[in-house]
Amino acid sequence: FTDIKILLSSEISKESKIMFTRDIAERILKITPFIGLDEDPYLVIDNGRLLWVVDAYTFSGNFPYSEKYGQMNYIRNSVKIVVDAYDGSVTYYVMDTNDPIIVTYAKIFPKQFKRFEDMPKSIKEHIRYPVDLFKIQSHIYSNYHMDDVKVFYNKEDAWEIPNEVYGVGQKVKVEPYYIIIKLPNEDKEEFVLMTSFSPIKKDNMVAWMAARSDGDNYGKLILYKFQKDKLIYGPLQIEAKIDQDSEISKQLTLWSQQGSKVTRGNLLVIPINDSILYIEPLYIQAETGELPELKRVLVSDGERVVMEENLAVALQALFGKSKKVVVKKVEKPGTNLVEEAQTYYDLIEDSMKQGDWTGIGDNFDKLGSVLESLSER
Numbered sequence: 001f002t003d004i005k006i007l008l009s010s011e012i013s014k015e016s017k018i019m020f021t022r023d024i025a026e027r028i029l030k031i032t033p034f035i036g037l038d039e040d041p042y043l044v045i046d047n048g049r050l051l052w053v054v055d056a057y058t059f060s061g062n063f064p065y066s067e068k069y070g071q072m073n074y075i076r077n078s079v080k081i082v083v084d085a086y087d088g089s090v091t092y093y094v095m096d097t098n099d100p101i102i103v104t105y106a107k108i109f110p111k112q113f114k115r116f117e118d119m120p121k122s123i124k125e126h127i128r129y130p131v132d133l134f135k136i137q138s139h140i141y142s143n144y145h146m147d148d149v150k151v152f153y154n155k156e157d158a159w160e161i162p163n164e165v166y167g168v169g170q171k172v173k174v175e176p177y178y179i180i181i182k183l184p185n186e187d188k189e190e191f192v193l194m195t196s197f198s199p200i201k202k203d204n205m206v207a208w209m210a211a212r213s214d215g216d217n218y219g220k221l222i223l224y225k226f227q228k229d230k231l232i233y234g235p236l237q238i239e240a241k242i243d244q245d246s247e248i249s250k251q252l253t254l255w256s257q258q259g260s261k262v263t264r265g266n267l268l269v270i271p272i273n274d275s276i277l278y279i280e281p282l283y284i285q286a287e288t289g290e291l292p293e294l295k296r297v298l299v300s301d302g303e304r305v306v307m308e309e310n311l312a313v314a315l316q317a318l319f320g321k322s323k324k325v326v327v328k329k330v331e332k333p334g335t336n337l338v339e340e341a342q343t344y345y346d347l348i349e350d351s352m353k354q355g356d357w358t359g360i361g362d363n364f365d366k367l368g369s370v371l372e373s374l375s376e377r
Contacts, residue, residue, distance in 0.1 A: 019088050024052050028081055031090055032056075032112070034105065035079060038133070043085070044126040050085035051123065055130035056092075058101035067144075069136050077133050078102035080116070082123060093119045129193045129211040129219065134176050137221065138195050138209060145207075145223070159206060162198040164235040164267045165243075174235055177268060182368055183210065183222065184271075189365055190214040196269050198234045205234040208271065224271070233302050235267045238278045241305050242298055248307050255295075261285045263292050273372040276302055279311065312345040315371070341370045 006012065021027045025037050038055035045051075056079035063074035078096040083089070092113045094102055106113040142159040146152040166172045176195040182188060192210040199206055207225045212218060226232045233241075242248055255262050265281035278300040283292035296307050299314040308314035320338040344367040 022088070024054060024083050027083065027088065028054060028056070028090060032092070032105075036075075037081075038077075038130045040131050041083075042126075042128070044123065046120070046122045046126075052083040052085055053123070053126060054081040054083065055079075055133070056081050057133070058099055058105075060101070067140055069139060072136075075133065075136060076102070077130050079113070080119070080127060082119075127218065128178065128191065128213040131176055131193065134193050134195070134211050137211075138176070138197075141209070141223075142197060155200070158200045159197040160200050162196055162203065162205065162234045162236060165239040165264055166266065167263055168261060169264075171236075174269075175266060177266065179268070179270065180364060181210075181270065182365075183212075184224065189361075189368060190217070194269075196234070203234045203236040205232045205269070205276075208269065232276060233278075235269060235278075238267060238280075238300050238302070238305075241300060242280070245305050245307075248298070248305065251307070255284055259287050261287065272368070277371070278302070279314075282307070312342045315341050315345075337370050337373050341367060344370060 001018075006018075021030060024041055028035075028037060036057040036059055038057070041052050041054040043050055043052055055077055058076050058078045059072045060074040061068070061071045066073035069075075076096050076099040078094060078099040079102060080093045080095055082091045082093070093116045094106060094113050095116050096102060102113070138161060142161070143152070143155070145159065146155075146157050151157055161173050163171050164174045174196065176193050178191065178193050180189050180191055181194075183190065183192070191213045193213065194208055194210040196205050196208040198204060205226065206228075207223055209221060209223045212220045212222065252262050261284070263283040263285055265283060267278060267280040270277045270279065278298075280298040281294055282296040282298060284295040285292040296309060297311050297314045298305060298307050299311070299318050300306070301318060304318060306314050306317040308317050316338050319341075344363045347363040348367065
């Protein structure tokens with residue numbers, strides 16, 4: 001490490017250790033170079049320790065009669081890997097015992113892989129459906145949702161992942177995103193990974209798909225199709241509505257001329273009851289600075305678009321009669337839905353500052369109910 005302090009420091013003893021490979025992916029691949037890793041490891045807190053959770057894949061390009069995605073035509077999220085952020089210990093848990101590849105590896109290296117049942121419950125509560133696998137499944141399903149042979153052959157009803165305006169004006173594919181939402185016909189909110197679909201070469205939205213992560217529902221994919229006789233705006237159409245709004249366009253132009261760069265965040269498409277809510281953050285970055293600052297939040301119900309300083313004010317402006325926010329304690333639920341939404345949003349922020357995750361969940365449930373009521377107005 002070419003560091004003289006290692007030689008001279010009095011704090012280094014016989015018990016001291018040095019970690020040569022600190023990068024998570026590099027560390028895992030040195031141990032098991034025969035598995036692939038998801039690009040998005042995530043950090044969890046378990047009993048006061050920081051742990052990295054990494055989704056791992058077994059894959060092949062030689063599965064008979066299977067559609068190819070790049071060089072692969074077979075992939076399974078067969079392993080969850082937990083890396084201790086302090087001592088670097090790496091633990092492998094087998095998720096898919098029906099995958100013959102990982103079963104074979106587990107027989108070759110019997111001490112390397114543990115059963116998923118052996119994963120501590122406190123860590124199981126944090127596992128989530130992997131992004132890279134969901135992207136592949138969404139891409140393949142955009143064609144294979146067609147179950148009529150002639151329709152499939154002619155690609156008459158083919159879908160694609162829609163585009164959005166991101167950054168300083170680039171048109172990019174919408175990335176899947178995690179969200180807490182109450183799925184239709186379910187009793188409570190859950191953590192899901194979702195994406196939307198548009199018809200080929202069209203911008204409207206025809207369906208959305210969610211991958212569930214909670215409890216026994218982990219790994220289940222659910223698809224919701226919109227009625228073909230009803231127009232549901234896709235992300236790019238909402239982006240166009242934003243650009244066409246004279247007040248918003250004027251403000252964006254003004255900020256861009258003041259030595260700053262206006263950057264758009266990801267547009268979130270959030271199903272609420274029988275409606276769709278679109279939310280997009282807006283950032284401003286000084287030409288001499290490196291860190292963008294959240295400046296505004298854009299919210300739309302598909303018809304109107306509002307731009308305000310934060311989400312609570314934007315919801316007030318979209319669903320309320322006035323843009324002025326009055327915060328009151330909710331004594332009787334249902335008296336003023338907009339004020340209720342504002343209050344529950346404030347309570348969520350307070351709970352986040354205090355690390356009260358139960359409070360966050362409870363108030364998020366109440367906020368979701370209020371938003372559903374607002375959408376029914």
